[in-house]
Amino acid sequence: MTDSRARHEELRSQIATAYRQACLCELDALKPGNVHRFSDGHRMTLEDFITSATVTAEPLTLPGLGLGERIYRAVAATREAVGCNTNLGILMLCAPLIQALLEESRPNNALHDRLCHLLLKTDSDQVGWLFRAIQLAAPGGLGQSDKYDVAEAPRASLIEVMEHAAERDLVARQYATGFADLFGFALPLLHDYQARWQNEWAITALFLSLLARYPDSHIRRKNGLYKAVATSLHGAELLKELEKAELPEHYHLRLLQADNEFKREGINPGTSADLTVATLFISYLEQILPAFGLNTGYTRVRDSRPEEVGIQS
Numbered sequence: 001m002t003d004s005r006a007r008h009e010e011l012r013s014q015i016a017t018a019y020r021q022a023c024l025c026e027l028d029a030l031k032p033g034n035v036h037r038f039s040d041g042h043r044m045t046l047e048d049f050i051t052s053a054t055v056t057a058e059p060l061t062l063p064g065l066g067l068g069e070r071i072y073r074a075v076a077a078t079r080e081a082v083g084c085n086t087n088l089g090i091l092m093l094c095a096p097l098i099q100a101l102l103e104e105s106r107p108n109n110a111l112h113d114r115l116c117h118l119l120l121k122t123d124s125d126q127v128g129w130l131f132r133a134i135q136l137a138a139p140g141g142l143g144q145s146d147k148y149d150v151a152e153a154p155r156a157s158l159i160e161v162m163e164h165a166a167e168r169d170l171v172a173r174q175y176a177t178g179f180a181d182l183f184g185f186a187l188p189l190l191h192d193y194q195a196r197w198q199n200e201w202a203i204t205a206l207f208l209s210l211l212a213r214y215p216d217s218h219i220r221r222k223n224g225l226y227k228a229v230a231t232s233l234h235g236a237e238l239l240k241e242l243e244k245a246e247l248p249e250h251y252h253l254r255l256l257q258a259d260n261e262f263k264r265e266g267i268n269p270g271t272s273a274d275l276t277v278a279t280l281f282i283s284y285l286e287q288i289l290p291a292f293g294l295n296t297g298y299t300r301v302r303d304s305r306p307e308e309v310g311i312q313s
Contacts, residue, residue: 008063011101015061015288016057019057019281021284022281026203026276028199029276030255031203032262034268034270035048035049038259039259039260044084048084052082052086052087055078055081059074059076066126067126067129068127069129071095072129074087074133075091075133089139089274093174093179096118096175096179097282099118101289110294111285111295111297112179122159126158127158139218139221159175159176168220169217170271171271182279184298190202203276205248207273212235214232214271218268219267223266234258238254
């Protein structure tokens, strides 16, 4: 094996480890309404998510795949292992980051530049694989679209498809904006919280910050826009109380109460959790990329403190 190939294999191995770490660490944090180690929910268990993270690390990091096929294979592995959709949003957010790092056709050493280039050049063939992945995962609340419906053959590029859906879907919004919400808002915020608290509480605070800032797409699809906005307002209140707590552990019971309330109402901020995993993944990539002459390539400037931010659609 040549030095170049060995180096690429080592990068692939470390990316897979970072991905699993992001998925598992997110499960350690108490995230009201979502599955975590303190509570299952929505007919899914903690073990379902652990298994999903384990079985998807390999297809997500296989060499020689296009973006859409990479996502499809990971969705298929999830379906075979747990029989339901636990992680479509996670896969759709993490796969482009992995693809951008593994493709050798883009020599730029900045992850964000590679990512934007990848999103722009992904063609309709890979969009077709992505559509099949979405159909296979069958996410809750997925309806029909007047344009670029996943049940039909794609007629446009990845960016065109995602720009059409960006206003109503936060994962599509990341594709359409070069993951600006993750690199520009969520990642520096995570670093701030990690400097203040232990990792699981930093993750909880990040989750609540994302929920407060962006009405959750999963809630919007299943429960409507009004409920999504109301849940964001609730998330903002929980975040303010958590940040005022002398010790975050003192707020554990209140968050468990909110968790029970959300789950009784069938409210699952699943997209907020997906964004949280992807942000953690980027933060772990930050730690491994320098050894390979790479970096994230994004300036850490957040536009405002979370408590000053109004809800955005």
